[in-house]
Amino acid sequence: MDYLPLFADLRQRPVLVVGGGDVAARKILLLQRAGAKVRVVARHLCPELQQQVDSATLHWLGEVFSVGMLDGVFLVIAATNDAELNAEVSAAADRRQMLANVVDDQPKCSFIFPSIVDRSPIVVAISSGGNAPVLARMLREKLESLLPASIGAMAQIAGAWRERVKQRISSINGRRRFWERALNGRFAALVARGQIDAAETALQDELTAPAEQAGDVALVGAGPGDAGLLTLRALQLMQQADVVLYDYLVSDDVLDLVRRDAERICVGKRAGGHCMPQHDINQLLIAHARKGQRVVRLKGGDPFIFGRGGEELQAVAAAGLAFQVVPGVTAAAGATAYAGIPLTHRDHAQSVTFITGHGRSDGETLNWPALAAGRQTLAIYMGVLKAAQISRQLIQHGRAPQTPVAVISRGTCADQQVFTGTLEHLDQLAQRAPTPALLVIGDVVTLHDEIAWFGSQYAAAHQCASLVNLA
Structure with missing residues (x-):
């Protein structure tokens, strides 16, 4: 040394x-x-x-x-x-x-x-002894992503409670077990959510009458596919989870970041093919949390945008369980960004509308006259199967048949493909695209040829556009 x-x-x-x-x-x-x-x-x-x-x-x-x-x-x-x-x-x-x-x-x-990770009063110092400062900095960046911001607050509260715990629990081993339960349980979860008063109440309850460890549920957005788009908070919870319930839309690269010994359960939600009914998913979340497990519900994109995340948390809340939400990069934002298609642009679109092509069977019809208005972008999730109907309705209600459209397949993933054309040929384009795919309608699509940057289509954007443009 x-x-x-x-x-x-x-x-x-x-x-x-x-x-x-x-x-x-x-x-x-x-x-x-x-x-x-x-x-x-x-x-x-x-x-x-x-x-x-x-x-x-x-x-x-x-x-x-x-x-x-x-x-x-x-x-x-x-x-x-x-x-x-x-x-x-x-x-x-x-x-x-x-x-x-x-x-x-x-x-x-x-x-x-040294390079410093500051979560005061928790401070981590990394040094290479001056031999490789860039390596030390890289290690610090990795630790920054793994250590939750709330860890400092937990340490401050623990410091304030040390004497009380010592007076209540005389043995060193007993105190160690107490803090291990607290720092991995409800107390830690409440601090992470910023509920400091409730966290101290939970600490007092554990000290007064230790109860069976309660579990909780974290609804986590996995983003559109590229694991680099995960939030730090999502990665932290995935590393702490006891059990992870995930959908088909969660990429393998993201799943590889889940804690190795966590139980993984595929609940198989995707457009047109649910291998598990929504009610059963809700009950599964509740059952695992009631066992005292830390449950992560991992959903593609953002769980509150066409992901039924709200429905799942309603069930968890009704069961009286603790929960939290970590938003993710939704497919419309991620896939279009990787395709070089801005959702808004002052020369082309002053608004953007997110639409699902897979609503409730008893739901009201879409407001087609409003959606057909110009100078706006439509981003349509789960719309491949209804592409012909979408095209027909928009044209019938006034949108020009030559309106530029794009179908982005497996957005942000290494095998992303972007098919461009016009609204009158949207159905043909959608049939070519592997799923999952996002439909984008509006003049902003013309910018794809100019600012596409990701994957093989960066080098061949013009060629791709000419091959698939059916106008």
Whole structure:
């Protein structure tokens, strides 16, 4: 081990920074977040530091460094572009047995700054000992995505409750088991939802009369296919789940990110082919949560946009179970973005309407006259089977037969395909497209040839358009 990792208490301790540029400003900001009383010496100050000096939040000692400035200082940082001055600061600190850091000059450092994941009071520091700072930064980014933002609040509450728990539970093992239950159970779930008062009530209940662990349900949007479009919160819950109920529309790349030992149940919802009735899915969510399990209901796209997520949560709420919702990138936003088709554009469309082609059998008909109006984009989910009817109704109610249309198949996935043409030939285009597919109707489709960027069609957008355009 080349460096001993330490966490220093800098609150109200004086720290000297030699240098006044942008690099020095970044170090000073970090020191101030740790509560240090920063002193700076520099010939010139960047605007950010000058503003701090003017507002008396930073003490500027002067333009020229002198050894006496180290008197009473806890540690020192040299952040100038003058190698000789940096070496002088390092040597002076070394003679005084004082910790010093010279930015980007490891041999002259007696301490180095790690990459930091800050979830105060939880702080994770990563260092490569100066050998591979980019690798350390990449590891930090991975940890940032895995550690929930609520973990700091959990730690603060736990700190406030430590003495109470110690008085109530005398044994070390008993306290450890208590905190393991709390930090993996209802208390943690409530903190994550921002319900701090309820979280503390749950902690008190667990301390007073430990009950059988209650489970909960997280309704999570998996996005349109590309696993890179998952939200951080979705990834965190997928990694914590005991059981995951997922649909056909959830891509294999997304499913690969589920915790390895979680139970996976395919409930098979897709347009025109449900292998499990909606009522049975609702009851399955409830049954697993009542067993004390952390349940993730993983749905393609966004669960509240044509995903029946609201219906499922109504059932969960009626059962008295805790739940939360993590929105996802809906297919209309994701697929069109990857196809180079903006949903709105000031030259082509001032509004966008999301429509499902698979509504309730007893539902009211769509407002075709309103949908046929120009200068708007229609994004139609689950519309392949009714493409002929959609085309016919729109044309009958005034939409021009030559209106540009696109059928985006398996949007955002590696095998995404985009078929373009005109409204009068929408049905033929839809029949060519592998499912799942999104129908897009409106003048914005013409921008596909210009700004398509994703996959093989980026290089062949014009060729693809000419091959499938049936106008």
